[in-house]
Amino acid sequence: xxxxxxxxxxxxxxxxxxxxxxxxxxxxxxxxxxxxxxxxxxxxxxxxxxxxxxxxxxxxxxxxxxxxxxxxxxxxxxxxxxxxxxxxx
Numbered sequence: 001x002x003x004x005x006x007x008x009x010x011x012x013x014x015x016x017x018x019x020x021x022x023x024x025x026x027x028x029x030x031x032x033x034x035x036x037x038x039x040x041x042x043x044x045x046x047x048x049x050x051x052x053x054x055x056x057x058x059x060x061x062x063x064x065x066x067x068x069x070x071x072x073x074x075x076x077x078x079x080x081x082x083x084x085x086x087x088x089x
Contacts, residue, residue: 008039008040008043008044008047009039010036010039010040010043010044010047010048010051011044011047013032013033013035013036013039013051014032014033014036014047014050014051014054016032017029017032017033017036017051017054018054020032021054021057021058026058026061026062029058030055030058033051033054033055033058034055036048036051036054037051037052037055045078045081045082046082048078049075049078049079049081049082050075050079052071052072052074052075052078053072053075053079055071055075056068056069056071056072056074056075057072059071060072
């Protein structure tokens with residue numbers, strides 16, 4: 001499957017995060033989005049930025065507001081850097 005994503009599993013991890021998020025499986029979602037961030041940090045700036053935004057959204061949902069705002073700010077900077085103004089994760 002990673003061949004279909006250009007050898008970068010970050011997109012698949014982000015999709016898996018979305019599924020876990022939708023099912024309310026917060027711990028699994030957290031693990032998946034953290035993995036997506038790790039594998040895309042140096043290889044896929046667009047997926048990296050969207051994964052950061054997803055992490056911020058999860059942190060908000062878990063009521064970790066201070067950390068969430070910091071993460072969302074990082075995501076905003078990363079999205080502006082890749083000129084992706086569609087902030088949907």
